[in-house]
Amino acid sequence: MSILGSRRDLTGQVAVVTGAARGVGELLARKLSARGARVALLGLEPEQLREVADSLPGESACWHADVTDTAVMERTAREVVECFGAVDVVVANAGVAAGGPFAESDDATWRRVIEVNLIGSTVTCRAFLPALLASKGYFLQIASLAALTPAPLMTAYCASKSGVEAFAHSLRAELGYRGVRVGVGYLSWTDTDMVRGADEDDVMREMRRTLPWPTNRTYPLEPAVDRLVAGIERRSAHVYGQWWLRGMQPVRGHLPSIIGTFGAREMRRFAPRLADGTRRGLVGAGGAADERTRTPAADG
Template sequence: MSRVSLDGQVAVVTGAARGVGELLARKLSARGASVALVGLEPDALKQVSERLHGDSDHWYADVTDHEAMARVAQEVKERFGKVDIVVANAGVATGGPFVDSDPQAWRRVIEVNLIGSAVTARAFLPVLVESRGYLLQIASLAAITPAPMMTAYCASKSGVEAYAHSLRAEVGHQGVRVGVGYLSWTDTDMVRGADQDDVMRELRQRLPWPSNKTYPLGPAVERIVAGIERRSSHVYGQWWLRGMQGVRGYLPGIIGTVGQREMRRFAGRLDGMRTGLVGAGGSADERERAARAGGTTSRN
């Protein structure tokens, strides 16, 4: 499909305080789009918004909160007049053995990554129908292949992939295109946070090339922007991910066999692993939930 100019387009990016979301907002803005930033860290979002080239604004909201996201969708429409692009990027992660995992952190990964993505789409689809716009759901290599010690993340990203593919078939006749974006290990706070655990870092280093590398953020986000310009059904942040689609049917069996060997290798080092959310984004999410439990919000 030919590229659509982003000049004059209005784009919404969730999880925009840092990492993929922040850089994506910057690149969309540099190409002429007005950008609405959504996330849990109003101060960080404000700083990102102030650095953008063109018109932008930011909204504090938890993507799992339907009422909050419906309000954001209404306010973004009022602020910019329309919405052409929505990127459901917000996500968190946790790692470690499933049996020892923190049940709340495990559940939160599913809530943010899967349910939060669906809440985002539910809130913004009416305005995307009006503009015959584009929804890009950020998934992961974890949607294509399973991985031990990543049960919540793999489940959530497999879920958003399937949900987005289903949604594409539902809304295409209304002029809305839906894409799925795939990223391997990319240099973000989330990946760096996971790497702080010795076992998780070493397990990843033992993966076969090219899945054992950490890839720079810039080229990956450039590929995402190109996918948005083309309204692509599939967007690959790293060149080799496209080829994984052809072999994904074989991967569960391979990982099931190789993973057992690797888990035996690390079995004596699994006690005491951190079981909470990883990275700065995970810490922000945990602070938000703690503040709510205390009767306040982190915005106050």
């Protein structure tokens, strides 16, 4: 996270968090509320969202919203402003993941990762941008280690997170003179339902363990979210959920070649076990929620 700039008091600030029913989004909502922010929680699991909202120490409200649905998100943004009077911070956190070889991947599942992670982030930003312009607020886009380096068996996720990183960087240049700050949050493998769901796949779990330290570890959730909160308080351009991710930036240009060589070797080793084609759809509880609630329009 940036060490530049002073921290802003979040008391009374209105923060919108997508994907707030669990994982990073849930804990982020809790920590923002504990710092005095008024929190709008968005997601696909209404019961879990209500439970989280009801347990927060400060003012909060929740909305059942699919971030890929433009009409729903525009209506939600209007309702959030009507409820709280303004929006000061938006965190585009909602995301899904799927693993496995691209050649055998299900087209609808692959597209859904792109739709939720990339298109959903842009829909979220477009819906809340008028409010952010009015408040001269802050938009934090949650990206990933997957934006910094490619990885086999993660084509959709890597493509989506590289895309949201580029989107946020471009947006920063567009909005800076209008008073809106834009940040990118980077997280490595963090202990969430998504990562635990990915680890249920034996090949993906074992391949990840062959990565060099520190990329082969799963990191605790709370310290990562604490860093995100500090980045929001500073309205940082870059926020690193794990300390070592900052060091990836200067060498990221070399990583595709390294991963290309290393990944090809590992793919050859795991090929017999990948040949059975037994891959699941979206991973984790969040992925299951998305598949349960997906509309026909989203499938198209």
